[in-house]
Amino acid sequence: MLATAVEFKEVFPRFKDREPHYDCCPSLEDWEKVEKVCSILEVFWTATHIISGSEYPTSNLFLNEVYKVKVLLDKNIQDENDFIRALVRKLKQKFDKYWGERNLLMAIAAILDPRCKIRVIEFCFPKIYAPYDAQANIAKVREALYDLYGEYVTMHYSSEGEKSMDNQVAGSSSGPDGYVEASSSGWSEFSDYLRMVEIVLPHKSNIGIYLEEGCYICDSNSDKFVALEWWKVNTLKYRMLSKTACDILAISISIVASKDTFSAGTRVIDAYRASLSPDTVQVLMYAGDWCRNIHGVKKNNKISFK
Known part of the structure; x- marks a missing residue:
């Protein structure tokens, strides 16, 4: 005004x-x-x-x-x-x-x-x-970033260990007529070796490699840049760090539209749906977002899906 x-x-x-x-x-x-x-x-x-x-x-x-x-x-x-x-x-x-x-x-x-x-x-x-305070805060943020990445590496190691145990159990079983499953073949052992050399070792310096490289320079359409899309393309290069980035970047700062912040009107749920459980409401909201994204419809367009 x-x-x-x-x-x-x-x-x-x-x-x-x-x-x-x-x-x-x-x-x-x-x-x-x-x-x-x-x-x-x-x-x-x-x-x-x-x-x-x-x-x-x-x-x-x-x-x-x-x-x-x-x-x-x-x-x-x-x-x-x-x-x-x-x-x-x-x-x-x-x-x-x-x-x-x-x-x-x-x-x-x-x-x-x-x-x-x-x-x-x-x-x-x-x-x-x-x-x-600035330099101290920078150091603490860097430390927190490495700690967070370390937790993801630890979880990856534990999950890989469980998978390895499962594969060993499955590989030890034999089929009818004494046939041994392919998990105990030479290719299976070579695959385990590749997991050790090509995946586990680079995780130790994955975050360091990312930070040492120069920043990504956008073209004239920088407003359309989506960080999650960049991590999706570079998943193979930063296998473990990409998982950390996707979990962090998926967190929205706010799920309330700016116009609704100062509005005294009703919110997402009206009085007739107030008895729905939180899980059901979340599923309905997700489904609505997916439908709008698939059909290219914005939220302010009054189009109903049947």
Whole structure:
């Protein structure tokens, strides 16, 4: 509403000249406040719509948008206008309170975006945190990333061990007439050797190789880049790390549309479906998303599937 009013600010004085009962015409000082407030809210509006997207992964986009908000608040905290300065001070107090503790998930998700990698926290953290906290937080995020990756490697080893035991049990059995199954053949032993050499050993340096390589440079259509698609293509190159990345990037920052955040209307479930179990509701929501994706239908299109 404020942005629309700014476009027609020349109309208000004319309306005042024609309408004698109009006595609340904004002054030049008021318009200056409105323009500054619009410039501040525009950054919040953009960040909200990017983060609350539902057709693409959003966890890897959160850190860069929050960084823009932090820079904006720091820039306007000493504004010459008392009204803007008081407004930004309240916003900054809430922002600093929220970021007093590191959000490891958001930082790790940003690193797992091949366009960002470790550079993203090296760039954003000095602007979000105090100078003496930035390097310490960078080190803790890096440590948490390696620990998380180590847990995935451990789970992989345990699952591979169970599979190996199952294969040994299956391979020891014989069929009728004394026929030995193929699992005990020479090819089976060679396959086990390949698993040891080609899969297990690279896992130890998989995360290091990813971070040492340069960031992925997008073309002009960078807005259409999907991190999960990149990991799908590079699964063979980063076998274990791709599993970690897919689990992290699949986490959405918000499942509520931005317009619903400030809406007092009904949410996903109406009063007639309030007795459904949470699992059933989740399945129905997943099915709806899958149907829309298969048929290329957006959520705001009122098309029913029969």
